[in-house]
Amino acid sequence: MKVLTTIADFRRAHATLGSASLGFVPTMGFLHDGHLEMIGRARAENDGVAVSIFVNPLQFAPTDDLEAYPRDFERDRSLLEQAGCDLLFHPDVVEIYPDGADLDVTVVPNRIASILEGASRPVHFTGVATVVAKLFNIVQAERAYFGQKDGQQVAVIKRMVRDLDIPVEIVVVPTIREDDGLAMSSRNSYLNAEQRAAAPVVFRALSSASDLFAAGGRHADSLRETMRGVLEAEPLANVDYVSIADNETLEEIIGIIDRDAMASLAVQIGPARLIDNLVLAAHRQPGL
Numbered sequence: 001m002k003v004l005t006t007i008a009d010f011r012r013a014h015a016t017l018g019s020a021s022l023g024f025v026p027t028m029g030f031l032h033d034g035h036l037e038m039i040g041r042a043r044a045e046n047d048g049v050a051v052s053i054f055v056n057p058l059q060f061a062p063t064d065d066l067e068a069y070p071r072d073f074e075r076d077r078s079l080l081e082q083a084g085c086d087l088l089f090h091p092d093v094v095e096i097y098p099d100g101a102d103l104d105v106t107v108v109p110n111r112i113a114s115i116l117e118g119a120s121r122p123v124h125f126t127g128v129a130t131v132v133a134k135l136f137n138i139v140q141a142e143r144a145y146f147g148q149k150d151g152q153q154v155a156v157i158k159r160m161v162r163d164l165d166i167p168v169e170i171v172v173v174p175t176i177r178e179d180d181g182l183a184m185s186s187r188n189s190y191l192n193a194e195q196r197a198a199a200p201v202v203f204r205a206l207s208s209a210s211d212l213f214a215a216g217g218r219h220a221d222s223l224r225e226t227m228r229g230v231l232e233a234e235p236l237a238n239v240d241y242v243s244i245a246d247n248e249t250l251e252e253i254i255g256i257i258d259r260d261a262m263a264s265l266a267v268q269i270g271p272a273r274l275i276d277n278l279v280l281a282a283h284r285q286p287g288l
């Protein structure tokens with residue numbers, strides 16, 4: 001595995017790799033099994049694999065956890081060696097943002113980024129879309145892998161690729177969960193033992209909506225109420241939102257669910273903001 005810290009070195013290493021297709025997994029490091037699943041998919045579906053580790057300051061608001069965000073480069077490097085990564089791009093902030101935060105041109109997703117996570121974190125998706133567009137231009141992969149765990153990020157990136165005609169295929173990889181259902185996330189490391197014990201409420205709430213849906217429940221309001229009820233029974237969980245939305249546009253569904261939907265939610269438990277989702281496929285037969 002080659003570790004590259006500059007854009008020029010990455011481009012040279014990609015050119016000499018000589019692989020017919022490159023799969024790319026963008027990350028902010030502190031890797032867990034969810035990342036390794038994406039890297040495994042990229043390995044299986046491409047001749048070469050590139051991973052980036054870059055904690056992107058542009059997607060953090062001043063009140064967010066940029067400084068506290070967990071980092072362990074040496075551990076990540078050895079996991080990536082074992083996982084069969086060919087090119088690891090690990091730039092510093094100045095390499096990606098030579099003019100600092102004073103960017104004149106950014107990628108600004110509009111409506112899709114103003115709701116759900118975007119309502120609480122207004123600058124977040126501009127930061128994500130801008131860095132992902134830059135990474136796509138640097139890495140020039142055939143396929144890029146994103147986790148379903150960050151469902152709105154997936155929707156924003158797919159929309160950006162479509163609207164800006166970026167030549168990369170977006171592959172969405174299912175969420176990897178702990179045994180008790182908690183979705184794997186680098187931010188789970190913020191939870192103390194008591195908060196960690198409370199955190200599976202997130203998956204229980206989503207499962208309550210998905211069970212109701214599987215049993216034939218099609219009223220979006222009932223599903224939202226079910227999720228809220230489960231969350232509110234957990235004293236440590238502070239609910240930000242629960243949502244039943246169109247799986248592609250993320251517009252909230254009013255009334256009957258008549259298309260693929262995403263049940264999603266965000267809660268604050270102690271210092272961690274936990275987000276998660278389950279896709280409700282409209283063609284699924286009730287009871288299956």
Ligand code: PAF
Pocket residue numbers: 026027028054056059128131132150153
């Ligand atoms: O999902 C993440 O880790 C980040 O948002 C990403 C896609 C690497 C962009 O910084």
